[in-house]
Amino acid sequence: xxxxxxxxxxxxxxxxxxxxxxxxxxxxxxxxxxxxxxxxxxxxxxxxxxxxxxxxxxxxxxxxxxxxxxxxxxxxxxxxxxxxxxxxxxxxxxxxxxxxxxxxxxxxxxxxxxxxxxxxxxxxxxxxxxxxxxxxxxxxxxxxxxxxxxxxxxxxxxxxxxxxxxxxxxxxxxxxxxxxxxxxxxxxxxxxxxxxxxxxxxxxxxxxxxxxxxxxxxxxxxxxxxxxxxxxxxxxxxxxxxxxxxxxxxxxxxxxxxxxxxxxxxxxxxxxxxxxxxxxxxxxxxxxxxxxxxxxxxxxxxxxxxxxxxxxxxxxxxxxxxxxxxxxxxxxxxxxxxxxxxxxxxxxxxxxxxxxxxxxxxxxxxxxxxxxxxxxxxxxxxxxxxxxxxxxxxxxxxxxxxxxxxxxxxxxxxxxxxxxxxxxxxxxxxxxxxxxxxxxxxxxxxxxxxxxxxxxxxxxxxxxxxxxxxxxxxxxxxxxxxxxxxxxxxxxxxxxxxxxxxxxxxxxxxxxxxxxxxxxxxxxxxxxxxxxxxxxxxxxxxxxxxxxxxxxxxxxxxxxxxxxxxxxxxxxxxxxxxxxxxxxxxxxxxxxxxxxxxxxxxxxxxxxxxxxxxxxxxxxxxxxxxxxxxxxxxxxxxxxxxxxxxxxxxxxxxxxxxxxxxxxxxxxxxxxxxxxxxxxxxxxxxxxxxxxxxxxxxxxxxxxxxxxxxxxxxxxxxxxxxxxxxxxxxxxxxxxxxxxxxxxxxxxxxxx
DNA sequence: CCGGAAAGGGTTTTT
DNA sequence: CCCTTTCCGG
Numbered sequence: 001x002x003x004x005x006x007x008x009x010x011x012x013x014x015x016x017x018x019x020x021x022x023x024x025x026x027x028x029x030x031x032x033x034x035x036x037x038x039x040x041x042x043x044x045x046x047x048x049x050x051x052x053x054x055x056x057x058x059x060x061x062x063x064x065x066x067x068x069x070x071x072x073x074x075x076x077x078x079x080x081x082x083x084x085x086x087x088x089x090x091x092x093x094x095x096x097x098x099x100x101x102x103x104x105x106x107x108x109x110x111x112x113x114x115x116x117x118x119x120x121x122x123x124x125x126x127x128x129x130x131x132x133x134x135x136x137x138x139x140x141x142x143x144x145x146x147x148x149x150x151x152x153x154x155x156x157x158x159x160x161x162x163x164x165x166x167x168x169x170x171x172x173x174x175x176x177x178x179x180x181x182x183x184x185x186x187x188x189x190x191x192x193x194x195x196x197x198x199x200x201x202x203x204x205x206x207x208x209x210x211x212x213x214x215x216x217x218x219x220x221x222x223x224x225x226x227x228x229x230x231x232x233x234x235x236x237x238x239x240x241x242x243x244x245x246x247x248x249x250x251x252x253x254x255x256x257x258x259x260x261x262x263x264x265x266x267x268x269x270x271x272x273x274x275x276x277x278x279x280x281x282x283x284x285x286x287x288x289x290x291x292x293x294x295x296x297x298x299x300x301x302x303x304x305x306x307x308x309x310x311x312x313x314x315x316x317x318x319x320x321x322x323x324x325x326x327x328x329x330x331x332x333x334x335x336x337x338x339x340x341x342x343x344x345x346x347x348x349x350x351x352x353x354x355x356x357x358x359x360x361x362x363x364x365x366x367x368x369x370x371x372x373x374x375x376x377x378x379x380x381x382x383x384x385x386x387x388x389x390x391x392x393x394x395x396x397x398x399x400x401x402x403x404x405x406x407x408x409x410x411x412x413x414x415x416x417x418x419x420x421x422x423x424x425x426x427x428x429x430x431x432x433x434x435x436x437x438x439x440x441x442x443x444x445x446x447x448x449x450x451x452x453x454x455x456x457x458x459x460x461x462x463x464x465x466x467x468x469x470x471x472x473x474x475x476x477x478x479x480x481x482x483x484x485x486x487x488x489x490x491x492x493x494x495x496x497x498x499x500x501x502x503x504x505x506x507x508x509x510x511x512x513x514x515x516x517x518x519x520x521x522x523x524x525x526x527x528x529x530x531x532x533x534x535x536x537x538x539x540x541x542x543x544x545x546x547x548x549x550x551x552x553x554x555x556x557x558x559x560x561x562x563x564x565x566x567x568x569x570x571x572x573x574x575x576x577x578x579x580x581x582x583x584x585x586x587x588x589x590x591x592x593x594x595x596x597x598x599x600x601x602x603x604x605x606x607x608x609x610x611x612x613x614x615x616x617x618x619x620x621x622x623x624x625x626x627x628x629x630x631x632x633x634x635x636x637x638x639x640x641x642x643x644x645x646x647x648x649x650x651x652x653x654x655x656x657x658x659x660x661x662x663x664x665x666x667x668x669x670x671x672x673x674x675x676x677x678x679x680x681x682x683x684x685x686x687x688x689x690x691x692x693x694x695x696x697x698x699x700x701x702x703x704x705x706x707x708x709x710x711x712x713x714x715x716x717x718x719x720x721x722x723x724x725x726x727x728x729x730x731x732x733x734x735x736x737x738x739x740x741x742x743x744x745x746x747x748x749x750x751x752x
Numbered sequence: 753c754c755g756g757a758a759a760g761g762g763t764t765t766t767t
Numbered sequence: 768c769c770c771t772t773t774c775c776g777g
Contacts, residue, residue: 063767089767114766136762188767256766356764358768412754419754452753538767556765578764594765617763617768 007042007049007077018243018276019043025236025273026243027266031307032292032600033283033562036245040217041070043243045077047215054081058213058235060088062220063538066560084213088228089536092191095198099205103198108528110185110400111535117141117187119405124175128168135168143169144176148189149225149257151196182436184402192227199234206234214239220560221246221266225257233269240270248303249296252556252594254586264303281307281600283562285314287636288606292599294633299589316638317599317606319629323643325359325570325614329366331642332567332609336550337372339565347373351551351563353598355576358616359569360552373549377542377557383534387493387504388511392531394483397438398469399528407437411461414492417453418461425449426458438465475523476530477515484508555598566602571595571610572623595628608632 008016015035018028019042030036044059061067067085074083086094093111100107112120121144122137143166147157154177158170180187186194199206213235218224221244224232236242244266251260267273281289289309296302322328332352339345352363360376367374382388390413393406400406412418429447430440440447442462444455464486471482484490493505518530539557551563555576570576577591599606610625 087767191767253766255764358763415755417754421753454753536767554765575764580764619768 007046011039011042012280014276014278014280015039015042018278019046021243021274021276023241025240025266025270027263027270027273027275028243028245028278029275029305030245030247030278031281031305032247032250032597033281033307033309034278035282036247036278037066037070037219037560039278040219040243040245041073041077044070044074044083044217048074048078048081048083052215054083056212056214057083057217058091058215059083059085059217060091060219061085062223062560063087063540064090064533064536065538065541065543066219087536087538088231089188089191090532092195092231093186093532093536095195095209096186096191099198102205103194103202105194106184106400106402108184108400110183110396110403110406111191111532112180112183112185112187112405113535114141114188116185116405117145119408120179120183120185121172121176124172124179128171128175135165140169140172141176144173145187145189146257147173148187148193149227151193151200151227151230179404182402183404184400185405189227192225192231196227196230196234199231207238210235210238215241216243218242218244219246220250222248222251222260222263223253223258224262225253225259226262227257229259229262236270242270249299249305249593250559250597252559252590252597254590277305279306279308281309281311283311283603284309284600284606285311285604287314287316288599288602290636291317291606291632292596295599295628295631296592296596298631299592301586301589313636315605316636317608317632319571319632319637319639320607320609321625321639321641321643322609322611323613324611324620325362326366327642328569328609328611329362330369332569332607333363333366333370333372333550335607336565336567337370345565346548347550348545348548349564350567351553351558351561351565351601352567352569353553353555353558353601354569355555355578355594357554359575363552363569367550373547375544375547375549375551377551377553378539382507382510382542383537385504385507387489387508391480391483391489391508391511392534394468394487394489395480395527396531397465398472398479398483399531401438401465401469402436404437407441410487411437411441411458414488416457416461418457419454422450422454422458438462442466472527475515475519476525476527477512477519479527480512480515484512555594558601559597562601562603564603565605565607566598567607567609568595568598569609570614570623571608571626571629572614573626574623576626576628592628595626 008019011019015038018026018039021043028036028039030039040059044057047057048054059067059070061070064087067087067090071083071085074085075081084091096103096105096109097107100109118137118141121141125135125137125140147169152160154170154173157173158167161167161170180190199209216232216235218232223246232242232244244263246263248260248263251258251263254260267275284292286309289307289311293307297304320328320331322331336345336347336350339350340347354360357378363374364376383392390410393409396406397403397410408423411423425447426437426440426444429443430437433440433443441458444450444458444462450458468479468483468486471479474482490505490508493501493508515530518533519525539553540561543551543553545551555568568576573579574582576595577588581587581591599608608629610629611623613620614623615621
């Protein structure tokens with residue numbers, strides 16, 4: 001049972017110290033690629049081998065995929081030990097179900113995602129009579145989410161509300177909570193908020209769980225929010241054997257309530273803690289580490305920290321300039337194809353990252369066009385399709401008859417002649433009687449205001465759901481099949497003439513397969529478990545890392561992963577950094593960290609791409625290279641512009657240009673000229689520095705106007721005479737300029 | 753009172 | 768460009 005060589009032999013001194021650290025708080029500051037996952041896993045195995053019982057260990061990871069990987073690795077290192085590894089949200093859900101009675105909840109609660117939440121918020125907003133103020137449910141819901149993350153109750157929030165928006169949110173927060181509880185539902189934030197509150201107010205429960213989880217390990221601690229921190233803290237009072245691992249430079253979820261201060265204050269929060277820094281990088285080449293380090297060093301609110309590696313220098317980081325977004329997608333796919341053809345890499349060695357999901361579209365067609373296998377890593381996408389959401393809503397309503405959102409989603413899908421007016425009446429009746437909507441449907445005969453088809457529709461719906469509910473103990477996949485049959489959903493799709501419905505039919509069939517697989521893995525799991533797993537799945541949970549394909553994902557999803565070759569797309573002002581972060585120092589710094597995270601995923605080759613123009617929601621816009629590109633070191637970075645190497649070959653850009661010039665003829669009387677994309681006249685293939693921002697107006701550009709003075713470009717659309725430029729002047733507000741003869745001068749990029 | 757067609761509005765990142 | 772809301776015919 002003593003330390004075996006296999007756990008420690010291949011570790012550095014620092015890593016070994018982290019693995020073998022005994023009792024007491026431990027902070028591991030682990031730079032990118034420093035082997036932190038390995039350290040946590042080994043530490044868990046080491047604890048087990050030193051006699052700690054598996055049931056006394058709790059490990060928190062950022063995704064369910066990471067959790068199951070860690071579980072498996074630990075079991076290999078210390079066979080027979082089943083350690084509790086999960087995400088914060090899964091932990092919360094499990095605790096709430098386990099202690100449901102003690103905490104006064106029904107353990108069959110439904111977990112509402114953001115869409116469900118917004119529907120409920122909308123209802124609460126309308127009921128509060130404040131819906132005429134034009135605050136969107138999304139915005140109000142976001143504010144409520146933030147409040148819960150800070151553990152503010154509705155009365156507390158109302159007390160601290162200062163402006164009008166917050167007052168409205170405070171009102172709606174009350175109503176929203178009431179509706180949630182009535183629906184026997186928890187939103188994502190509840191899964192943290194309620195356990196955190198329970199631990200704070202219920203000392204008996206707190207002490208019990210603290211003693212149960214004597215050893216707590218947390219990965220990605222830099223992205224912990226207040227509610228999560230409270231949970232951690234309350235579980236580490238009597239047994240402060242808390243080990244947290246993180247890297248402040250990789251904190252990218254501030255917008256979701258994460259607070260970088262939590263990791264920075266660890267040493268103060270947990271007295272007698274030990275801190276171990278892992279600065280050695282084992283993942284990337286020197287070129288990549290150097291470029292990423294120089295970039296992140298531009299963050300002012302940062303404790304300076306050096307990342308070092310003994311790896312070879314490697315190829316320079318390459319910045320590639322494309323004419324437009326289509327060229328970029330195609331160019332990257334072709335480069336990957338070439339690298340595979342030459343035998344240098346496999347498809348699965350490649351990953352493509354981007355700031356926003358919308359950019360995957362053009363990539364998708366480029367992949368299809370060139371026959372390159374790829375996976376867009378977005379785990380929930382399949383379950384988010386309308387038809388699957390519908391079927392899942394039936395299941396949710398079966399598992400939890402109080403679930404109002406699901407009831408309203410499926411009660412008339414397929415059509416049963418139940419319209420909005422009838423449903424309003426039904427909701428009124430349910431509220432009066434203080435019963436759920438499904439129960440109210442069962443008493444539709446008593447609701448005299450509802451007439452006609454709606455009466456039989458509601459009655460039949462209720463009867464059908466009652467019959468199904470009697471079969472709730474069926475294995476999940478059998479229940480899905482039964483729902484498809486009895487609800488008429490399958491028949492609706494099968495009998496449809498709409499071509500798309502054939503695909504939808506196949507999709508809901510896939511849902512049966514998914515449920516079957518879920519049950520095959522562990523046949524003690526129920527439909528509620530199935531639904532929970534789907535709702536709490538993260539994007540990377542659906543990622544197949546074994547298959548030989550190119551992986552495409554957002555920068556956020558890339559956290560914690562590594563690939564031999566990485567392409568980061570659209571490194572442009574407005575996208576990375578995203579325009580919504582413009583003008584706020586701390587948010588620009590988070591965007592820079594996001595860029596840093598993407599870069600440090602690369603092991604051997606790193607490509608940062610940008611385009612001169614890009615189509616965005618049907619509009620073609622100028623793009624200026626991201627300021628981040630200009631922050632990269634001059635040495636070790638190579639600038640490539642394929643358009644200069646090209647002679648007569650026609651590209652997508654040329655085709656677009658032809659279209660643009662013929663379109664421009666129609667505006668000849670307005671004085672418009674065909675748009676010619678900026679081109680460097682450099683005939684040689686010498687590396688060049690990306691275009692300076694004086695090539696055109698773009699979002700984020702600082703301009704000088706003759707009359708209004710200095711201003712910041714907030715929007716650009718169209719070109720030639722149809723161009724519209726929106727500029728915000730500090731003294732004059734926002735103004736829109738039309739055409740291309742505006743009397744202003746580009747001064748530079750807006751500096752924070 | 754219901755369901756389909758047309759117009760209008762809004763778009764980061766995710767558990 | 769896509770989804771939601773609104774409007775109108777049956």
